Amino acid sequence: MGAPLWFVSIAALLAFSAADVLDDCQLVGGDKKSAGEQAVLAKLAPLKGKRFEAKTKEGSDDYKYSFVVCGRLSNDSKSTNEGLVQSKEGSTDTSVIGRINDTHIISGTDWILLIYGSGDKYDNHCNSEARKAMVMISCSKKTLRGDFTVVQEERNKSRECFYLFEMDSSLACPPEESHLSVGSILLIVFAVLVAVYIVGGFLYQRFVVGAKGMEQFPNITFWQELGNLMADGCDFVCRSRPRTSDTAYRGVGDDQLAEEPEERDDHLLPM
Known part of the structure; x- marks a missing residue:
């Protein structure tokens, strides 16, 4: 006897929900993924799942931004793949700035730009488009995970608004090549x-x-x-200097030992 239809439907729904919840960044690009983007994303593996927080003040309100590198901020079943969230101090209001299932990544010589899209929509700005977070990771050979700071929120445009953050990490530095002469x-x-x-x-x-x-x-x-x-x-x-030198004192030679001639005093005798 087969399982009840309602049981099959619930099991399918749970399986779909579990598959829809990610634990890693999902690069956007359709069926074909860029090998270059995947290589850059692999460079961030030591920071995967690391949590960062930054605070900023806007007027009389204090805001906190929570960010996870290629990971979800919440691991419960209600998670919506949020990778960067804004919360207001003293309030339960939160806004998802970007989600890891809409990830773009760009790199340069000494920097990596990680972009989370598909955030919550604006209420009164940017034609109510979805929020987007851009995290600029700059090269710093002294630290693996530097301070996470807020740079600005660009929301005075009609479209393509974004939140910009920055942090330092040695992962963004180019590999050092050693050449022996x-x-x-x-x-x-x-x-x-x-x-x-x-x-x-x-x-x-x-x-x-x-x-x-x-x-x-x-x-x-x-x-x-x-x-x-x-x-x-x-x-x-x-x-x-010469290896030999004259001695200060002359030695006694045979010529010096010769007998002195006998002094005669015959001329003193009386004639």
């Missing part, structure tokens, strides 16, 4: 070869030859002789 590559290769030579030679000398102490260093005799030659060359080239 030829000299850097050669230095890296040389350093690797030296490391392999020292480690491999040490292991060979220790475990194969059985050397101990300084003898474990590969080709220790060659490097010692090379060091001595380099020291001699530096000593020869860099010294400004």
Whole structure:
């Protein structure tokens, strides 16, 4: 026996409602979606579901704006995919500024513009068209999620009115490309070869030859002789004084030890 018709209808209605409630941004573009927009949207994945709030004052009224990146502000069954909502302080009145099922996204070198459309309609402005939220995400390498602020509400036109917000994030920054010069590559290769030579030679000398102490260093005799030659060359080239100098005191030579001629005093004797 089949299920009652009313039960089938309620189940279908619940399934339709569940499918109509989103948990992610839905890009607008018909059957074909832009690969570029999808790539930019994927860049915002670390901010997905993050909640931001900003406050502003208009006359004597205080307003609070609540924003979620590609997520709904309310998770109950009455949610209408609201992604950015305006609420008045001290009042229960709220207005949906934009919904995530009507998402547009544009990017530049160091910025991303996230647009939520299909908000609640204006009462007396912009020919009662639907509200639209535009969030400008600017590059800031110092923070993943900066402050969310209100820039302006443009509602003095007859159409295409919008709310403009801004925030900083490193996700809007271009990727940093690292290019190694030829000299850097050669230095890296040389350093690797030296490391392999020292480690491999040490292991060979220790475990194969059985050397101990300084003898474990590969080709220790060659490097010692090379060091001595380099020291001699530096000593020869860099010294400004002669290596030997005359002594301050003259040595006693054989000529100084010769017997002095005998002094005769015969001329003093009386004749």
